[in-house]
Amino acid sequence: MDVSKARYLYPLCSVVAVTLIGASSVDTTTDLRFKQPVLSSTNMSLTGHFVTTSAGVQMPRFIYGTAWKKDRTTDLIMKAVLAGFRGIDTANQEKHYREDLVGAALGQLQQNHGIRREDLFIQTKFTSVDGQDPRTIPYDPKAPLQEQVHQSFAKSLTHLNTSYVDSLVMHGPMRTHEDTMVVWKVFEEFHSQGKAKQLGMSNVYELKKFERIYKDAQVKPSVLQNRFHADTAYDTELRAFCKAHNVIYQSFWTLTANPHILKSQVVRDMAAKYNKTTEQIFFRFVMDLGIVPLTGTTNEQHMRQDLEVLDMQPLTENEMAHIEQLMIREFSAHRL
Numbered sequence: 034m035d036v037s038k039a040r041y042l043y044p045l046c047s048v049v050a051v052t053l054i055g056a057s058s059v060d061t062t063t064d065l066r067f068k069q070p071v072l073s074s075t076n077m078s079l080t081g082h083f084v085t086t087s088a089g090v091q092m093p094r095f096i097y098g099t100a101w102k103k104d105r106t107t108d109l110i111m112k113a114v115l116a117g118f119r120g121i122d123t124a125n126q127e128k129h130y131r132e133d134l135v136g137a138a139l140g141q142l143q144q145n146h147g148i149r150r151e152d153l154f155i156q157t158k159f160t161s162v163d164g165q166d167p168r169t170i171p172y173d174p175k176a177p178l179q180e181q182v183h184q185s186f187a188k189s190l191t192h193l194n195t196s197y198v199d200s201l202v203m204h205g206p207m208r209t210h211e212d213t214m215v216v217w218k219v220f221e222e223f224h225s226q227g228k229a230k231q232l233g234m235s236n237v238y239e240l241k242k243f244e245r246i247y248k249d250a251q252v253k254p255s256v257l258q259n260r261f262h263a264d265t266a267y268d269t270e271l272r273a274f275c276k277a278h279n280v281i282y283q284s285f286w287t288l289t290a291n292p293h294i295l296k297s298q299v300v301r302d303m304a305a306k307y308n309k310t311t312e313q314i315f316f317r318f319v320m321d322l323g324i325v326p327l328t329g330t331t332n333e334q335h336m337r338q339d340l341e342v343l344d345m346q347p348l349t350e351n352e353m354a355h356i357e358q359l360m361i362r363e364f365s366a367h368r369l
């Protein structure tokens with residue numbers, strides 16, 4: 034990498050710029066994490082199947098995502114939970130999710146398999162009008178914003194046939210900070226009523242924006258759910274903020290946005306060494322950073338493989354450093 038170009042980098046903190054410059058002459062035998070302290074995302078324990086969030090919620094360390102499953106939603110959730118997943122992510126956004134069919138799965142799991150609602154971590158989202166298909170908005174789009182949030186959440190509880198969700202997430206910030214906080218205030222009401230055990234944000238890619246939301250929130254976000262990819266430098270700064278404030282970072286696009294890493298010789302060698310797939314190695318790496326990944330796999334073998342990752346030993350410091358280098362190189366390639 035041409036170090037002189039580093040000043041043209043996407044506006045990242047100097048720590049990352051220094052890291053990138055350092056990466057040009059990397060000695061792969063040294064532990065790069067000492068040079069890249071911001072890549073680690075959390076102070077939480079890196080082993081076990083659950084993490085306790087800032088709201089005191091037991092959140093699974095691997096969450097099953099239900100987007101794009103359409104009519105197969107119920108069947109796939111049943112398979113995922115019977116395979117061992119205990120966390121489910123959905124949204125009241127028919128364009129991409131069938132929240133009602135998530136509810137159907139919860140009913141069947143209870144009735145036919147004795148898996149109770151309280152045995153599961155259920156996370157849903159409020160999606161603004163901007164993120165909805167105009168034909169399937171689950172609330173009156175002309176109603177005042179607070180009322181939209183009330184209507185949407187009431188429908189979520191009906192869809193899911195439950196009196197509470199474990200996690201309620203804003204699918205994305207509103208057009209203005211003021212409106213974001215209007216929605217958040219209603220979320221805080223649900224939280225104080227025990228109807229949403231924790232609150233979170235999604236799709237916030239600017240540190241300043243997230244800092245402002247965090248500062249103005251009375252009930253602080255417990256999770257940030259974001260796309261984990263090179264275009265945003267893997268949210269390095271945001272993850273450092275999350276770590277400092279005990280916000281758990283949830284990742285999506287974890288596999289699909291990172292084929293270069295999955296295909297790399299480095300990861301293939303690790304997969305051979307541990308007798309795992311490259312996908313399992315990368316999920317383990319992400320978990321070792323303290324991230325809670327989502328997977329939406331539709332394949333039962335992949336469900337089992339994904340769950341196996343929870344019981345793998347953490348990667349070594351050197352292995353972590355090698356994969357971090359791949360991320361840095363990818364980021365540089367995107368930006369220089």
Ligand SMILES: NC(=O)c1ccc[n+]([C@@H]2O[C@H](COP(=O)([O-])OP(=O)(O)OC[C@H]3O[C@@H](n4cnc5c(N)ncnc54)[C@H](OP(=O)(O)O)[C@@H]3O)[C@@H](O)[C@H]2O)c1
Pocket residue numbers: 097098099100101122123204235236258284285286287288289310312313327328329330331332335336338339
């Ligand atoms: N907040 C947001 O805006 C947002 C946006 C997108 C997604 N999400 C959430 O995140 C969830 C996950 O979505 P995603 O975009 O990360 O991708 P995804 O829908 O989980 O797709 C991941 C891809 O990885 C493959 N895969 C998974 N495990 C594998 C394994 N062990 N080996 C090989 N291939 C494997 C899957 O293929 P197979 O099906 O063949 O296994 C699939 O093609 C969604 O369902 C949703 O809940 C949220």
